[in-house]
Amino acid sequence: MQMDVLTLFPEMFHGVIGSSILKKVQEKQLVSYRIEDFRQFADNKHQRVDDYPYGGGAGMVLMPQPLFDAVDYLKKEQPTSKPRVILLCPQGERFTQAKAEELAQEEHLIFVCGHYEGYDERIREHLVTDEISIGDFILTGGELGAMVVMDSVTRLLKGSLGNEESSVHDSFSTGLLEHPQYTRPRDFRGLKVPDVLLSGHHQDIEEWRRKESLKRTLTRRPDLLEGKELSEREQQWLDDMKKDS
Numbered sequence: 001m002q003m004d005v006l007t008l009f010p011e012m013f014h015g016v017i018g019s020s021i022l023k024k025v026q027e028k029q030l031v032s033y034r035i036e037d038f039r040q041f042a043d044n045k046h047q048r049v050d051d052y053p054y055g056g057g058a059g060m061v062l063m064p065q066p067l068f069d070a071v072d073y074l075k076k077e078q079p080t081s082k083p084r085v086i087l088l089c090p091q092g093e094r095f096t097q098a099k100a101e102e103l104a105q106e107e108h109l110i111f112v113c114g115h116y117e118g119y120d121e122r123i124r125e126h127l128v129t130d131e132i133s134i135g136d137f138i139l140t141g142g143e144l145g146a147m148v149v150m151d152s153v154t155r156l157l158k159g160s161l162g163n164e165e166s167s168v169h170d171s172f173s174t175g176l177l178e179h180p181q182y183t184r185p186r187d188f189r190g191l192k193v194p195d196v197l198l199s200g201h202h203q204d205i206e207e208w209r210r211k212e213s214l215k216r217t218l219t220r221r222p223d224l225l226e227g228k229e230l231s232e233r234e235q236q237w238l239d240d241m242k243k244d245s
């Protein structure tokens, strides 16, 4: 997969793509990153990328020209791909695991990181294919948002995680929150690991995990259970949990 980023602050990405899984996928040639400062595409003498908003008001607005030219350049570099051009934007679709899974199927992603007060509406309407928000809060720029999306998409690529199973049970991947996990020691300051996990009985362990996953989702994120398809047995467990709570 090719992941391109258009930003005014390329240095912000170095630590993230140079560490951990994002670095490893690059070494394994599963992903190639290109981080471009879109100021270099500005066609004016002072390389300005923003200007005052028409109609007045506070803050600066990103001009369309540098970003349109930058995206054209990236598309020419990868002529056979049909890239998704993603604008990080608080007004966009809220980012979810389902969206990460959808983007992980693509060959080429281009992230457009805004900064300042906003961007010319023609960027939103005519340049990008997706607008993504990482939550109902305002960041200084789209860079942190792009890194969040890049990280979550990258770990879904086949071969990126050491153990292929690792992302299968992640919270949200199953539509539920993940079950609790324990490791050594069995007894830490009198706090014991549940017996079933030490029993070696795989079926009992799976059942315990599924129940805990349901219980945790019911307590913390009941909204995820709305419309969720459950087996008859799971529905019975859930009804019992509701009665007991």
Ligand SMILES: C[S@@+](CC[C@H](N)C(=O)[O-])C[C@H]1O[C@@H](n2cnc3c(N)ncnc32)[C@H](O)[C@@H]1O
Pocket (backbone or CB within 6 Å): 088, 089, 090, 091, 112, 113, 114, 115, 116, 117, 118, 119, 132, 133, 134, 135, 136, 137, 138, 139, 140, 141, 142, 143, 145
């Ligand atoms: C200060 S914000 C501009 C907010 C804009 N005035 C508005 O109300 O929609 C600057 C940039 O940060 C990015 N940004 C801010 N909050 C974000 C969020 N929740 N998710 C993704 N990107 C965000 C966007 O790229 C945005 O253009």
